[in-house]
Amino acid sequence: DIQLTQSPSSMSASLGDRVSLTCQSSQGIGNYLSWYQHKPGKPPKPMIYYATNLADGVPSRFSGSRSGSDYSLTISSLESEDTAIYYCLQYDEYPLTFGSGTKLEIK
Amino acid sequence: QVSLKESGPGILQPFQTLSLTCSFSGFSLGTSNMGVGWIRQTSGKGLEYLATIWWDDDKYFNPSLNSRLTVSKDTSNNQAFLKITSVDTADTGTYYCTQTVYGGYRPFDYWGQGVMVTVSS
Numbered sequence: 001d002i003q004l005t006q007s008p009s010s011m012s013a014s015l016g017d018r019v020s021l022t023c024q025s026s027q028g029i030g031n032y033l034s035w036y037q038h039k040p041g042k043p044p045k046p047m048i049y050y051a052t053n054l055a056d057g058v059p060s061r062f063s064g065s066r067s068g069s070d071y072s073l074t075i076s077s078l079e080s081e082d083t084a085i086y087y088c089l090q091y092d093e094y095p096l097t098f099g100s101g102t103k104l105e106i107k
Numbered sequence: 108q109v110s111l112k113e114s115g116p117g118i119l120q121p122f123q124t125l126s127l128t129c130s131f132s133g134f135s136l137g138t139s140n141m142g143v144g145w146i147r148q149t150s151g152k153g154l155e156y157l158a159t160i161w162w163d164d165d166k167y168f169n170p171s172l173n174s175r176l177t178v179s180k181d182t183s184n185n186q187a188f189l190k191i192t193s194v195d196t197a198d199t200g201t202y203y204c205t206q207t208v209y210g211g212y213r214p215f216d217y218w219g220q221g222v223m224v225t226v227s228s
Binding site: 099 | 146148153155156167169171203212213214215216218219220221
């Protein structure tokens with residue numbers, strides 16, 4: 001199975017900060033990586049698909065990038081509503097696998 | 108407008124079989140390339156992919172639970188089903204069904220609200 005390693009596992013940042021979350025794949029998956037925002041009591045919300053594409057309705061302060069087998073989700077200016085757990089998902093091959101998540105909190 | 112909703116027993120005992128239903132609208136499993144995926148979040152853990160059933164009745168299961176999983180569909184009634192046999196406390200969590208498109212760039216765009224399942228004696 002493809003392993004996705006997310007870092008950090010948790011972090012806190014201040015409103016307005018630029019925040020980057022990382023997801024590293026154990027093997028090549030091309031751009032077949034997506035990001036989800038998960039808040040308590042709600043289903044995961046797609047944020048980025050195919051590594052760099054913004055999902056429908058997602059604010060433009062979110063962006064995705066790739067460098068080799070390292071993928072990043074960046075929030076350009078943190079807002080209070082961005083508090084959540086963020087998961088990456090690889091869909092290059094079965095079984096699809098999620099990273100373990102990054103818990104993002106506001107200081 | 109795509110919409111999905113999961114339903115299930117809520118509570119069951121160890122060694123019982125968990126049966127979940129996903130009722131959906133806005134797409135059909137009779138349409139080429141459409142699928143329904145199942146994902147769960149178990150207590151204290153993150154998200155885990157379970158299975159997918161496709162329009163052509165092809166299926167994929169996560170090998171970690173392969174022998175315990177069954178997926179099926181009722182195309183006429185826009186429903187998909189997940190069964191997990193011989194549950195234990197580790198299966199306690201929230202179960203989601205999702206729409207998925209074969210070969211698409213967006214793996215899981217639409218999700219149900221999730222159904223909570225508790226396994227307890």
